[in-house]
Amino acid sequence: MRALLPLFLAAAAYAAAPCTTATTACTEFVTLGGGPARTMVYRTYPLTVKNEKITRALIVIHETNRDAENCFRSALAAAFLAGALDDTVLIAPHIASAAAGCKDKLAPNEVNWSCGPWRTGGASVTDDKLTTFDMMDDILEMLARKSAFPNLKGIVVAGHSAGGQFVNRYEMSNRVHETLGVPVRYVVSNPSSYAWIDSTRPDEVNQACPNYNHWPYGFEDRSGYAARLSDEELKKQLASRPTTYLLGEIDILPLGGFDQSCAAMRQGPTRLARGQAFGKYVDAQLGAKHDIVVVPLCGHNARCMFTADVALPLLFPKW
Secondary structure (H helix, E strand, C coil): CHHHHHHHHHHHHHHHCCCCCCCHHHEEEEECCCCCCEEEEEECCCCCCCCCCCCEEEEEECCCCCCHHHHHHHHHHHHHHHCCCCCEEEEEEECCCCCCCCCCCCCCCECCECCCHHHHCCEECCCCCCEHHHHHHHHHHHHHCCCCCCCCCEEEEEEECHHHHHHHHHHHHCCCHHHCCCCEEEEEECCCCCCCCCCCCCCCCCCCCCCCCECCCCCECCCHHHHHCCHHHHHHHHHHCCEEEEEECCCCCCCCCCCCCHHHHCCCCCHHHHHHHHHHHHHHHHCCCCEEEEECCCCCCHHHHHCCCCCHHHHCCCC
16 A cells, blocks of 8 residues: 555646646536536636635636637636646636527537627527526636635636627626625726716717617616616626726737727727726726726737736736
């Protein structure tokens, strides 16, 4: 038995190592709403196995093409640079869709999310009571239960581009932030649009846009998860929750699925301008204390944004 001890110790050490490849080996399914609905996530550590080393969690939401594997790789690169692979569980949900123009292949009982509205709390194709924001609630509550990560001190929810749209709307809409018993911070990176808090816009010249204040560009005619709250509740939650707008200094070109709709253009001519305007307006009107951080020499590129020196303390804070 004594001769086998080194083998047992080696096996334990291997089991405790982070999973760092964007393959099925680093995935698992998260059951939603009691099941059987489920969604797949990439993760560095199993989400249901006790791990006392983990002190923080980073959840990163993918871009419009639902490329969770690339999102996971960018999170891994950032964690490596921050020296955070051993004490951080990284999670990159795959918000899969086989609806409309989306063509993801779904596993049995895997939720088929709406092809576009997934980024703003839209419902699944088959269950209008199950939204992508409900999915995020379930993931946060799973992390906060302490059964897997008893020493977890905080969670960061981040997203780039379409993922940034997701985080902007989720930050103001979710109803679990204050109930988790674990602090949560939000990093909104380079989205094409924001959910504005009133009818005011930076571009007040272009008025030929009758629906510019409708959800998800504004609060009017909200649908999905966000429709469950009042305007005032959304504003209160938006202002009170720790948020950073992480913006690329050279994200000033209409590339990467840039939203050129009338409603989006009224928020500003570029992603950089839109983020700066929204962050400043929320602080001025609601008394929020959100941060605007501009990443030098980065355009519309998640890897550049998340691995920048100024981004690492935001994604991997010392709680």
